[in-house]
Structure formats: structure tokens, C-alpha cells
Amino acid sequence: MSFSKILLSRSALQYNIKVISSLAGSKRIIFPVKANAYGHGLEEIVRMSASMVDCFMTATLEEAVKVRQFAPENDIFIDLPLINVDDIREAIERGFVINIATTYQLHLLEKLPHDILKGVRVQIEFDTGMNRTGFKYEDLKTVNTFFSRHPEIKVEGVFTHYATGLDYPESLRSQYKLFRKILSRIQFRYSFIHSENSAGLLAFNFSDMDYIRPGITLYGLRPSALYSISLRPVLSWKSQVVDVKSVKKGEGISYGLTFRAERDIKIATVPVGYGDGYPRSLSNKGYVIIRGKRVKIIGTICMNHLMVNVSEIEGVSVGDEVVILGEAGNDTITADEIANLAGTINYEITTRISPFIPRIIVET
Secondary structure, eight states: OOSOEEEEEHHHHHHHHHHHHHHHTTOEEEEEOHHHHHTTOHHHHHHHHTTTOSEEEESSHHHHHHHHHHOSSSEEEEOSOOOOHHHHHHHHHTTOEEEEOSHHHHHHHHTSOHHHHTTOEEEEEBOSSOOSSSBOGGGHHHHHHHHHHOTTSEEEEEEOOOSOSTTSHHHHHHHHHHHHHHHHTOOSOOSEEEOOOHHHHHHTOOTTOSEEOOOGGGGTOOSSTTOOOOOOOOEEEEEEOOEEEEEOTTOEESGGGOEEOSSOEEEEEESOOGGGTOOGGGTTTOEEEETTEEEEEESOOOSSOEEEEOTTSTTOOTTOEEEEEEEETTEEEOHHHHHHHHTSOHHHHHHTSOTTSOEEEEOO
């Protein structure tokens, strides 16, 4: 039996999807579930949302295969450009939609027999400023020539990805204008376009897009503090006390003895550490909640342990619930709070949570 558990709120996920759908209007949702659904749990998130979204987006072929087990009717779009002919063949055979984003991939497609190409479903990515993947504006002639020569390939979508949002709105507008310019010069047929991630949707919500890709917001988190929107976090993380002991004044705690007691104190050990995805950088900085009260992490966080000062809480005992992330009583520890203390972003805080911790769906 696991010491810890991840609780996933079905009602919160449904609420977030409805909020984003309402904001998006007629635009349909491509739900990113890459990286184990941003650390939430791919199987559970897909099962809960399959009836509410049109398409799931994964990073890899392996993720797509797993999603198909739980969403037999939804489209599945593989975002990372596949660079192996066998992977492309498998994706085609399984009916997945693949991202074509590089001239290298065009050469791979040329190697496939005509009868196989007839079954391929693709979306084409253009790089408008992210400088990650995607064809550049200068590649348009090559892309136009290739797909005009291969009308048997079904081009379903054309898309780009924004590098900024409200942090650099002019950059986003510039990317949008370049995307529109690219679309005006495409010489092959396609069915739809999309460009907006969560930040793009909340910043501008362009009316001429057909789909949106709202990742972090569907999980109930904001892209950053710049965005004002009412969402409900889907994930909470709970563990339990496994030991309680007294530490005398002057004694140290954990590796390196980075904390020394300035008086006699009582500590509790919690079986959560960096091996579970909790940031080691929160040593002597982070907090958890026990018996409705916030207590500070003291000493260096270990691979599977952290220690907290419970001197001010009466009756703490082995088995007491520990809230690592989420609500308890009148207090809440958010992914944003943990991210700020760790010097990172909320995306990373949930994504790094170990997949070995059981995910449990709760209705509330």
C-alpha cells in the first residue's frame, strides 16, 4: 500500500473544460495530455474527459497508443515530429494524426508507398517565432511543392505555437500576423487551423481559429499570475506521517545537518521526497499541512523523506494525513506557491510527480 496518493477531482476537470469551452466559443478543444497528463495521470484524465473534448494531443507515439486504450473514439494528435519510418508507419496504421514539421520528415514520407500515404493524416506546423519545431516562412515553397505533388496525403490542420502571452503581447501579435501571412500563401488544401495554447487563448482569443490547445488551464492552473480566470485545480497530493520524534536543542536534521534545532522540538517524518517529484530546493523553505495547520519543512529533503517541525501542533501521530499540495481546512498549498519557492513554474511542479504514486478519481 502506498504512503501517498494523488486525488483527481472529476468535477473540477469538468468545470474547467466548460469554462474554457465557453470562452473559446465555437472553437473545438485539442486536449494536451503529454507527460502523463502534466503529471496528473494520463489514464484517469483521458477517461474523465473523453466525452467532453474532440481530440487528445500527446508528445510521443507511445503516449498515443496508451491514450487509444481509454479513448477509442477520439482523434489523437502526436505533437513531436516522428523521425523514424517505422514509427510513421505505425502511426498511420493506428489512425493517429501526425505532425509534419521538418524537411527531414518530407524525405521520410517520400520513402513510403503510395497506398500507405493514402492513409496518412497530418497536421503541418509552421514556426512563427518559437524556434522549436516547424517549417519557417522560407520553407513555404518546399512545403507547397511537396503537398501539391502528394494530394493523397490528407492535410487536416495547419498550426503554429506561440512563445509568449501577456508577458510579451507584441511578440504574440507578431507571430499571429506571420501565421496569417503563411496561411494566405499555402497552395494545398487543409481543413482547419489552430495556434492558441492557454496563454494565447486568455491573452487574445483570436476568432478566426478553429481549434484551441488549452493545456494548463484544463488542469485548473493558470499559465502565470498575469491571467485572471476562475479555475479549479484538479490535482491534490496527500501523504501521511510515518514517524514522530523529539529533537534536542543543538541537534541537526537530515543530510548535511543543514537545520539545527535552536530549542527542543518535535518533528514528523513524511514519506515524500525528490524521488517522488517534490523539489529538493524546498529544503528548509517549503510547507505542508498537518491537522489543518501549516508546518515548515526542516533539513534537507531526501529521496523519499522530508521532515517538518510539528512542535506547535498537539497530538501529531503516525498515520496523520499530510497535505503536500491542495486544500486542508482553511489553508491551501498551491502549485504556484511551490513553484515560486522552487524558482520554477506550476507546470513543472505537477509534471514531475512520480507516476508510481496511485491516482484516485474523486467526484468532488
